[in-house]
Amino acid sequence: MEEPLFPEWTVAVGLMIGAxxxxxxxxxxxxxxxxKSLSNPxxxxxxxxxxxxxxxxxxPLFSWLFLRGRCRHCKGRIPARYFFVExxxxxxxxxxxxxxxxxxxxxxxxxxxxxxxxxLIAATYIDLRWFIIPDEINALMLGIGAAYxxxxxxxxxxxxxxxxxxxxxxxALFGVGALWAVTFxxxxxxxxxxxxxxxxxxxxxxxxxxxxxxxxxxxxxxVALGAVLGAxxxxxxxxxxxxxxxxxxxxxxxxxxxxxxxxxxxRCGLGYVLCIDVIGLALxxxxxxxxxxxxxxxESIEEEDVEVEATVIPFGPYLAxxxxxxxxxxxxxxxxxxxxxxxxxGERP
Ligand SMILES: [Zn+2]
Numbered sequence: 170m171e172e173p174l175f176p177e178w179t180v181a182v183g184l185m186i187g188a189x190x191x192x193x194x195x196x197x198x199x200x201x202x203x204x205k206s207l208s209n210p211x212x213x214x215x216x217x218x219x220x221x222x223x224x225x226x227x228x229p230l231f232s233w234l235f236l237r238g239r240c241r242h243c244k245g246r247i248p249a250r251y252f253f254v255e256x257x258x259x260x261x262x263x264x265x266x267x268x269x270x271x272x273x274x275x276x277x278x279x280x281x282x283x284x285x286x287x288x289l290i291a292a293t294y295i296d297l298r299w300f301i302i303p304d305e306i307n308a309l310m311l312g313i314g315a316a317y318x319x320x321x322x323x324x325x326x327x328x329x330x331x332x333x334x335x336x337x338x339x340x341a342l343f344g345v346g347a348l349w350a351v352t353f354x355x356x357x358x359x360x361x362x363x364x365x366x367x368x369x370x371x372x373x374x375x376x377x378x379x380x381x382x383x384x385x386x387x388x389x390x391x392v393a394l395g396a397v398l399g400a401x402x403x404x405x406x407x408x409x410x411x412x413x414x415x416x417x418x419x420x421x422x423x424x425x426x427x428x429x430x431x432x433x434x435x436r437c438g439l440g441y442v443l444c445i446d447v448i449g450l451a452l453x454x455x456x457x458x459x460x461x462x463x464x465x466x467x468e469s470i471e472e473e474d475v476e477v478e479a480t481v482i483p484f485g486p487y488l489a490x491x492x493x494x495x496x497x498x499x500x501x502x503x504x505x506x507x508x509x510x511x512x513x514x515g516e517r518p
């Protein structure tokens with residue numbers, strides 16, 4: 170707080186940098202699940218006409234608006250997602266910029282939360298489309314949390330340590346533990362796959378950046394959002410198309426998948442605690458040996474081959490949304506929780 174703060178107008182700089190990052194996230198969202206390199210080819214192409222895009226096509230926010238969502242060359246539609254990702258990333262970066270560089274001064278936290286939110290946005294869109302969360306993104310969140318924790322130690326800040334261990338480690342263990350427990354109990358009690366493994370690894374990354382308390386709040390927000398939006402989804406889908414009804418009656422959609430074995434859940438959980446999936450990014454052999462399958466690569470999968478599993482509502486987007494909400498509103502939400510705690514335990518003023 171004692172340092173000179175950025176002037177208020179610089180929030181526009183935060184917005185534009187965020188929008189530019191959002192533009193890069195669109196590349197990540199498109200290329201990463203297909204196993205394509207993020208840097209090769211270095212230029213962007215129109216997915217419809219494959220025309221190489223130049224500067225006028227690639228100005229964040231403005232290009233899409235001025236070209237009215239169409240390719241400059243072939244007039245093909247550019248999905249609104251491209252614009253939306255830029256707007257959302259820009260807005261979130263502007264908010265963190267304001268909170269930690271203008272209204273207060275905490276550059277390390279600003280950078281950590283900005284990069285963290287970028288990971289969550291990319292993971293959300295990839296999960297919605299492909300029902301996976303790339304290991305690279307989950308590993309990156311873990312790295313962001315660890316680096317932020319190192320800076321906190323360097324600044325001798327009390328929040329660097331939780332439960333006698335580094336806060337990012339405490340948060341990561343809490344995140345893995347919470348979602349792994351849901352998976353394990355769901356399998357044990359309901360004989361169903363309750364959670365995707367990507368969600369467990371994502372919760373580990375969320376815990377590493379937000380630390381245990383805020384991560385716990387973000388999981389609670391995720392469950393609440395999931396309940397509300399999931400109910401809306403069910404209501405909207407109340408009358409399925411006739412053929413879908415028929416398939417459901419045949420049991421094709423729900424009965425086919427054998428739930429994962431308890432042994433596999435235990436072994437994978439231990440693997441995530443030990444970060445075998447992270448180390449496995451550099452040592453694919455280790456990954457294969459531990460998890461019994463290759464690290465995710467879609468080179469072999471064509472876009473049309475991916476079928477939507479009707480029974481699985483991906484929880485990843487809710488987790489990500491919960492984490493972003495708590496990161497943005499941590500101050501007020503934390504005060505609300507602690508004042509409730511004081512009231513509930515009888516410490517009334
Ligand atoms: Zn085109």
